[in-house]
Amino acid sequence: MRFPIGLSTSLAVYILRKRLAREPFVPLVLMLEPLFACNLSCSTCGRIREYKHRASEMMTVDECIQSSQECGAPIVSICGGEPLIYPHIAELVTSLVEMGKYVYLCTNGVRLANALSAFKPSSRLQINVHIDGPPEIHDRVVEKDGAYEDAFKGIMMASRRGFQVTVNTTVCKQTNMNQIDALMDKLSQVGVRTFMLSPAYSYDSVESKDCFMDRDDVREKFKDIDTIASRHRLADTPIYLEYLKGQRELECTAWGNPTRNVAGWRSPCYLVADQHYSRYKDLIEKTDWSSYGVGRDPRCRNCMVHCGFEPTAALMVNKQPGDLWKMMKWQLGR
Secondary structure, three states, rough: OOHHHHHHHHHHHHHHHHHOOOOOOOOOOOEEEEOOOOOOOOOOOOOHHHHHOOOOOOOOOOHHHHHHHHHOOOOEEEEEOOOOOOOOOOHHHHHHHHOEEEHHHHHOOOOOHHHHHHOOOOOOEEEEEOOOOHHHHHHHHOHHHHHHHHHHHHHHHHHHEEEEEEEEEEEOOOHHHHHHHHHHHHHOOOOOOEEEEEEEEOOOOOOOOOOOOOOOHHHEEEEEEEHHHHOOOOOOHHHHHHHHHOOOOOOHHHHHOOOOOOEEEEEEEEOOOEEOOOOHHHHHHHHHHHHHHOOHHHHHOOOOOOHEEEEHOOOOOOOOOHHHHHHHHHOOOO
16 A cells, blocks of 8 residues: 555545535644754755744744644644754654654654654654755755765665655756656665655745746646656655646645644645734634635746645545546555
8 A cells, every 4th residue: 555554544534524524624734843943955945044033943842732733634744944953853753643643754864864763663653855856966956965865874774763754856947857766766775665746836935946847847847757656656646646747727725734833823825924823723714715726816826736736636626537546546556
């Protein structure tokens, strides 16, 4: 199976229960950012620039746990910033796992090898390492020589110690997909079984826009993604990949992956922040969701980011005949 059976079963039961209760907003993944500070300055990242005046601030563990309870999403993606420099990261991960959450610990991997002893392998914990290409490309994107080798070492050690490891790659305008395919081959040999691809998404706070793509660029870049998908275990759903290839349209359901950080509940989404709320309920009730999306807000024009459109696929919001079978076949596949 593509994902642990416990995760797949829990998610399916959770969605069914919410649908039977006729709840209009079903959060699937809480994007939790306990800090904005980072040990890298990736050229594609807006967080360290957008919140640079709050880089010294952190959420407490209690605030993180309360946010998870407030939202209720079965999956928590701990991101940032760099979570491994959060001083209470081991306590936070342990607490969330004990609550029955499925945790994705998202890291740039630089500190991973030295941090592993603080964690225990679990079917509820996935270590998600960000790598943007082969060594020379990755190090240039993250603006640090040797960053790829540090991450690669951490991945090898994590796999050997029994941790589940996913590699997340942001595909930029200059990205060579053949190099990504070869990178996946190399990483698969050291224990990585799942890969996630996402087109580089534009932040207003990032001055250089050369790496970002418009919708036509994305469709051209992903037109042959089926070849890669047939060779590697992708975490991207087939419905989302069809959207990236331009074979169908999807409605953005950013409320499916709400973001909570030091500033509060980010509204409306991971990319755009028109407001921050102190309560999850306010995020849902006070955000005018109908005013965002392609054709409604110019900032959404080229957005095809996974955290906005993968919930659409998982929740079958724009369901077409055969979609359920596609999702089942994908989950049961290699």
